[in-house]
Amino acid sequence: METKTHEIQYVSRCTGLSPHRIRAWERRYMAVMPARTTSRRRIFSDLDIQRLQLLRRAVESGHRIAKVARLSLEDLVELADPQRLAVSPRPSRASGLDAIDEEDYVRLGFHAITGFDTRLLERTLQQSLVHFSRRRVIEGIIVPLLGKVGDAWVTGTLRIAHEHMASAVIQTFLGGLLRDAENREAGDTAIIATPSGQRHDLGALAVALTASDAGWQPLYLGSNLPAEEIAAAAVYNCARAVAISLVGTTNGEQLRRECLNLRRLLSADLSLYAGGQAPPELRFALSEMGLHWCETLETFHVALVGEIPMRPEQET
Amino acid sequence: METKTHEIQYVSRCTGLSPHRIRAWERRYMAVMPARTTSRRRIFSDLDIQRLQLLRRAVESGHRIAKVARLSLEDLVELADPQRLAVSPRPSRASGLDAIDEEDYVRLGFHAITGFDTRLLERTLQQSLVHFSRRRVIEGIIVPLLGKVGDAWVTGTLRIAHEHMASAVIQTFLGGLLRDAENREAGDTAIIATPSGQRHDLGALAVALTASDAGWQPLYLGSNLPAEEIAAAAVYNCARAVAISLVGTTNGEQLRRECLNLRRLLSADLSLYAGGQAPPELRFALSEMGLHWCETLETFHVALVGEIPMRPEQET
DNA sequence: TTGACATTGTCAAATGTTTGTATAGCATTT
DNA sequence: AAATGCTATACAAACATTTGACAATGTCAA
Structure with missing residues (x-):
């Protein structure tokens, strides 16, 4: 069903890798191990294609093919997502924030906003960066948080002042991220x-x-x-x-x-x-x-x- | 266990430091001491990356690499942590900016704005903080700088886009200062x-x-x-x-x-x-x-x- | 101020490794 | 027959590493 089979030419087309390169990656690093016809022609699956695409992205972002070729699909996905700042320097220090997933952070942030607690909001955002990549923070925390504030404003739970205060804090936060990003x-x-x-x-x-x-x-x-x-x-x-x-x-x-x-x-x-x-x-x-x-x-x-x-x- | 390993190329990309510089920091100051492959290639851990990122920030805010290179991760976090920036020692600057008084900073900032150089503008502002108190930075640098931009806009030397870009950068800068201030x-x-x-x-x-x-x-x-x-x-x-x-x-x-x-x-x-x-x-x-x-x-x-x-x- | 000295980023050369590509010869498919 | 694919070998470009050196800059003493 989903495992259609493809010739190397097609795979080359849709991964952007030359056939030569694909063969070399197989031979030298076993990056993929496609099935073969009786005459030893390679038969690639959709999964192989996906794998090669991920490998290409990994290589383009500076990894060496020899090191990443044998990684699992999941690891490659994680690698493709610029998952920087994955390590937390101090596991459970005085921050007093015990959020674990995005929803927790959204909840915590919302709570900070309702109480006009700019410091808590800032710390929450900062802390979330330790756990998640920038992209996940933006798409999984900040966007939902703003949405929640918007909803609460419609229903009258929050005031415009709350929304403005949140905007100001988030704007500074994003601006800081952008400043860091510009340095590369x-x-x-x-x-x-x-x-x-x-x-x-x-x-x-x-x-x-x-x-x-x-x-x-x-x-x-x-x-x-x-x-x-x-x-x-x-x-x-x-x-x-x-x-x-x-x-x-x-x-x-x-x-x-x-x-x-x-x-x-x-x-x-x-x-x-x-x-x-x-x-x-x-x-x-x-x-x-x-x-x-x-x-x-x-x-x-x-x-x-x-x-x-x-x-x-x-x-x- | 899950501590991934990275090549120097990748590390360079996500820290913004040139491979040269990374090697020099290792050789001269033992800032990091990565493992090696059998062919003596460096293998960096996630912690190394984080360390280098923190070191870069420390250096950019005026610390000397020789002084901070051997600090522990926690000390570096503290150094980079805005919460503690209040007690930052008056470091000497070595970032290629040769400004000494407020006017120099204004001139430099204006130059950055005319060239759409957000990074230079940010560095200039950040640097000015090392030399002057917040109040003097605001009243003696930022206000005149904005005035100068306004004038230039009137006379047609600068475009609205310049002014907007400057506003965005300065807003983030001031927001960051405010965040630091709130922590007291x-x-x-x-x-x-x-x-x-x-x-x-x-x-x-x-x-x-x-x-x-x-x-x-x-x-x-x-x-x-x-x-x-x-x-x-x-x-x-x-x-x-x-x-x-x-x-x-x-x-x-x-x-x-x-x-x-x-x-x-x-x-x-x-x-x-x-x-x-x-x-x-x-x-x-x-x-x-x-x-x-x-x-x-x-x-x-x-x-x-x-x-x-x-x-x-x-x-x- | 000047001059000696330290700091630090960068470069170059020599050497070795990794990786992409080219070539050649043969087999299979169309 | 032409096109495509396979293997194997070879080669070149890119990249890493080390060492030594240099230039720009800061520092400190005279």
């Missing part, structure tokens, strides 16, 4: 901003961090920036991608025009990504005009990783 | 915010930091907050002062009403400060209605110190 010499530059009329800093920061995780060098320009400004910054910095974060439920028309304008101002070989929460018609319109719409940070991450032009290894 | 158990709580219609985060952050320096416990609520929200937060947190930052040149009437409203909602024994850039008639009107107008951060600081935070039993 990374690949091409991606501009991240929010177009005119959009004040959504937090989302854009999360986008910037995602870009960094995907191996790009993010340049975060903040929110509410006219299209010409974004374009000018992209040109000046020789950016290879621009990502904008949208939350616009209001004023869709102006937003659409702004995006269109931006797309026009940017040279064609520059990818333009957009994401956030927008009504379907706007998304559709944006796709029409040459923006890549990303439903989630995850899709954005995948798209960016796929775009890495470091080695134009294969073309169709 | 201090006196009474002061609420800091910006009223409805005001988006001026940076000014409010500077106000929050000033309050902290004056011995108060600032609670920063961000910008654009309705009067009722500010008042509610003040009540909930038993605040003894509220400070709002204004930049309104536009919509003075609405601003006036908002302030008046806020003053009414707060109990009379709660001081209400306002500061920023406002036209004289607004200032006058505000003074009339019981707000203390602070011309500068300096006056605000003096006023707060004079309010005897801890003991409210003595009256004038």
Whole structure:
């Protein structure tokens, strides 16, 4: 059923590895051990393909093939996710936080917010970094936490003041992460901003961090920036991608025009990504005009990783 | 057991240190002592990576590698931990920045902004903290720097994008300072915010930091907050002062009403400060209605110190 | 201030290892 | 017959390691 069989040519195509390389990895490191036909031709399974893709990513992020070739699929997945900061320096010191999974952190953070306890909120976020990778903190803790605050605001459990206080703390937290991320010499530059009329800093920061995780060098320009400004910054910095974060439920028309304008101002070989929460018609319109719409940070991450032009290894 | 092993290439990527530098740190200072393969290649553990990350942060904040290289992990965490930054020794700097007085820092920061060099801007700000107190950094470097950027924007030398990028970086920087400041158990709580219609985060952050320096416990609520929200937060947190930052040149009437409203909602024994850039008639009107107008951060600081935070039993 | 000295990041050369790719000869598939 | 795949060997590029050196900078004493 799911285990279709493939020839080496096809596998090469969809992993981006040359047939030579695949054979070498098998021969030298037993990275995969495909079945054979009676005439000793290799027969790869879907799992083999997945494995090779993961291996490629591991190698590209600096691991040596000899060391990772024999790892299990799960280990490779973990490796592919930049799971930095996996080790906690002090297991159970005075922090007094005993959260273990993401939900605990969300709960704890929410509790801190309801009590206007900025310190607790900060410590909670900081602590979560010890347990989880940046991406998981963002997607598994911060996003849900903000959602929860939003809900509570709708139902009247929390006030706007709570939400603002939380935003301020989280913004600093994300900004700090971004600062750390910028220190690695990374690949091409991606501009991240929010177009005119959009004040959504937090989302854009999360986008910037995602870009960094995907191996790009993010340049975060903040929110509410006219299209010409974004374009000018992209040109000046020789950016290879621009990502904008949208939350616009209001004023869709102006937003659409702004995006269109931006797309026009940017040279064609520059990818333009957009994401956030927008009504379907706007998304559709944006796709029409040459923006890549990303439903989630995850899709954005995948798209960016796929775009890495470091080695134009294969073309169709 | 699950301590994974890594090659120098990978370590270099996720610490941001060049392989050269890592080797030099090992050879000269025994900063790490990784295991070796049979062919003498280095094998790093997760702990090594963490150690190197901490060392990099220590070095970037001005410590000398020779002095910190042999410190234990815990000491390094402490060094990097903002909570303890208060007792940081006055380290000497060796990061290629040759600024000596405030003006140099302003110039350097401005140069970083013109080149969209977020990293340089961050390093400049961070470095300035080593030389000057927080108050002097804020009043002597950040405020002039923002002014310079504003001027350059007026004359067309800089774009809005420059200004936004600078704001984003500075906001994170100030937010980080504020977070550090909050960790000191201090006196009474002061609420800091910006009223409805005001988006001026940076000014409010500077106000929050000033309050902290004056011995108060600032609670920063961000910008654009309705009067009722500010008042509610003040009540909930038993605040003894509220400070709002204004930049309104536009919509003075609405601003006036908002302030008046806020003053009414707060109990009379709660001081209400306002500061920023406002036209004289607004200032006058505000003074009339019981707000203390602070011309500068300096006056605000003096006023707060004079309010005897801890003991409210003595009256004038 | 100047000059001697220490610190520290970087580089180059020589050597060895790892890894990707090329070539050749033969077999199988289409 | 042409295309593709297999094995095996060979080779080259990339990468690591060590050693020695250099330049930029900071420090300290005169």
